Amino acid sequence: MPMNMIQALNSAMDVMLDRDPNVLVFGEDVGFFGGVFRATEGLQKKYGLKRCFDTPIGEGGIVAVAIGMGAYGLRPCVEIQFADYIYPAFDQLVSEAARLRYRSAGDFWAPLTVRTPYGGGIFGGQTHSQSPEALFTHVAGLKTVIPSNPYDAKGLLIASIEEDDPVIFLEPKRIYNGPFDGHHNKPVSPWANFPESNVPEGYYTVPLGKAARVREGKDVTVLAYGTMVHVAKAAADDAKIDAEILDLRTLLPLDIDAIVESVKKTGRCVIVHEATRTSGFGAELSALVQENCFYHLEAPIERVTGWDTPYPHAFEWDYFPGPKRTAAAMRKVMEG
Structure with missing residues (x-):
């Protein structure tokens, strides 16, 4: 069915929350409010406060808790409200999540997915528009994923949640609702007019590491x-x-x-x-x-x-x- 990227991401989390009781979704305003871009809208109502919940404004704590949950056997999918806010959690990602499997000789791992909107195009200014992807690609042990359309967004997010190592999932917020032509600060047209918007409602994956x-x-x-x-x-x-x-x-x-x-x-x-x-x-x-x-x-x-x-x-x-x-x-x- 036709979906924009926000709807496709929401569908991916819905599928995985329903499919795997170990999956949890949390972050700032993702529960009752449904996220600043509404990517998690309706998930708390459907799955309850223990599966989808709000956190304090503390990115380091969000990621640290997710690492512990992952080591315990859960599969957290957390949201950092903007990629610009992820830096307080950078030490947890680099020093803990990325190294846990190697440091423990495979006894523990960190199957967590960190979703975050990145890039400009919404006139968000310096603290809501950064593109920090290169920082994460430098870190052995992290995977870095960036979708360009709704179909891939859903399949890649499901594959990321099922991945046993930590994934940084960067969402280009400029095309949440439709692709841009680069000349104007508005979508060319809604995603419904593009073949990539034909997103299955159920489970499917797009493999990581394939262009x-x-x-x-x-x-x-x-x-x-x-x-x-x-x-x-x-x-x-x-x-x-x-x-x-x-x-x-x-x-x-x-x-x-x-x-x-x-x-x-x-x-x-x-x-x-x-x-x-x-x-x-x-x-x-x-x-x-x-x-x-x-x-x-x-x-x-x-x-x-x-x-x-x-x-x-x-x-x-x-x-x-x-x-x-x-x-x-x-x-x-x-x-x-």
């Missing part, structure tokens, strides 16, 4: 995730270039095989992400492409990213990689 080829092409490979998948599509149309677009879906584990196969075919690569350029995940992707595809490259790899500045609230639409900048990068590599 999706959302557009096949022969001229250039575009690597993107989250909102930038839709920007890449628009850019390819604007540039009138036969671009192959890969939606990475999970940054760790990363589908290196799909990336290498595509770049060897096209001989060119453009990487698009919303986060700042320096030490962004695009730098890791660029290095991997260079290491694995050097003799197949016909032009230098191009990155299209956010600026190396604090989040520019007043200029956020210029800050975002849009079709214009992305199309220019595609043309540049085609000239190489």
Whole structure:
């Protein structure tokens, strides 16, 4: 049935709460209020206060409790209200959750999922708009997942909740209700007009570590995730270039095989992400492409990213990689 991304995420948690009595959902305002974006709406009423509940404003405590629950045998799915708020919990994620299985020689593990909205596009300012995905991909033991559409969002979230290791599940809030074209601060249209909105009501999974080829092409490979998948599509149309677009879906584990196969075919690569350029995940992707595809490259790899500045609230639409900048990068590599 047609769903937007918020509804698909809600459906995933509903399915898992019903399917597995060890699954719990908690975080700031996720219970009675249903979450600031309403992703958990109705779950407390359906499953009760012990399965879906509100917590104090203390991100470190939310994640610490989830780690303990996971070690005990439960499967917590917690929400950090905005990715910008996750830093007080960073030590718990890095020093405890990511290392628990290794430190205990497999006696304990941390099967927790940390959901959090990330990225800009809602005029939320510096403390509600950050894209910190690269910080988590640097940490061995964490998995990092970013969906770009409702179907994947539900399947990836179910797979994350069933995963025995900790997962950071970053939700691009700019496309909660529909994808953007990159030119305007509103959805192109509701998700109902897109095939990816056809979401089964029941249980299914999308495997972690598998990229999706959302557009096949022969001229250039575009690597993107989250909102930038839709920007890449628009850019390819604007540039009138036969671009192959890969939606990475999970940054760790990363589908290196799909990336290498595509770049060897096209001989060119453009990487698009919303986060700042320096030490962004695009730098890791660029290095991997260079290491694995050097003799197949016909032009230098191009990155299209956010600026190396604090989040520019007043200029956020210029800050975002849009079709214009992305199309220019595609043309540049085609000239190489």
